[in-house]
Amino acid sequence: MTEAPLPQQSGQRRDALDEQYDAVVVGGGAAGLAGAVALARMRRRVLVVDAGQPRNAPADxxxxxxxxxxxxxxxLLAAGRAELAGYGGAVVDGRVAALRRSSGDGEPLRFDVVLEDGRTTTARRLLLAHSGTDALPPVPGLRDLWGSRVLHCPFCHGWEVRGRTVAVLATGPAAMTVHAATLWRAxxxxxxxxxxxxxxxDAEQREQLEAAGTRFTAGEVVALEPLGDDAEGGVRVRLASGGALEVGAVVAASQVRVDTTLAEQLGAAVADVEAMGTVVATGAVVVDAVGATTAAGVWAAGNAAAPMAVVPAVAAAGMQAGAAMTMDLVREDAEAAARRTRAAREEMAGAAR
Structure with a gap:
């Protein structure tokens, strides 16, 4: 699927980068933009670098x-960019190739930021908010229907297929299949x-599901095909046996993969995420309650830190990280001002002697 570029917003972008920003945000999704807006509203100089490939782009x-x-x-992202521009924040299209701490021990934190196209800048703080990618079951036709007729989350898409027949594609642990079938039945x-x-x-769980009206279809799925010209047309499920059934939507689980390159360059800890006996996401950045990573001066939010979280949750996490970053910057500014005052007093005292 080829994604259209995000709409241009007047005054929102510029190609040249300033020499230094209070914060550079990697990723311009809901988390990154929310964090950037929180910083910009506190008069911090913010740059968002966005590759323009949001994970939820296929969703209606x-x-x-x-x-x-x-x-x-x-x-939604175009509106978020416009909001950020209104507070003086900047967004540039591009991909961050490298991040490294450039300050020594005991010095104020500084980071070098290098984009793939060669542009560079420095930042006092970093927010990792890059998106993950979905590794999908290798069923022909599934990827083309992902986000419209092949779904994963009933809270995200359940209302849109209410009252229809939904087929759960079993690929992982039985517990996940039972969980999905039970939840989508709502x-x-x-x-x-x-x-x-x-x-x-197992027999007991199967009995419970069948009692609630769930039925089971044996055999491998060899293809998924769209019915009609829009998502409401549903899906034709073709089986290896030669049979087929038509359903309103198919439910499939993905494994979210987060690129750990930048986190590892900074020395930030990463960890896989498990649920119901299987790894559901790889490479999530480890953060505390306000999004701080194990690397000083580096925060993470969005799918980079919580690969299974939905848009409202990642936007909240981004805002919280932006607020925490602001407090850290204010603390550093106050400490620097105190050092300058002490140095000036000492100089004056020395001159008076």
């Missing part, structure tokens, strides 16, 4: 975001478990 709309229900992901009229390559559900 963002849901559960109060007062923005159904807004397309790219429309919005779907009927749930079908496509046993595919997943391990069998």
């Amino acid at each position: 709309g963002v849901h559960n975001l109060l007062a923005r229900e159904g807004t397309s992901p790219r429309e 919005v779907a009229d009927r749930v079908v478990v496509l046993e595919h390559t997943g391990p069998p559900v």
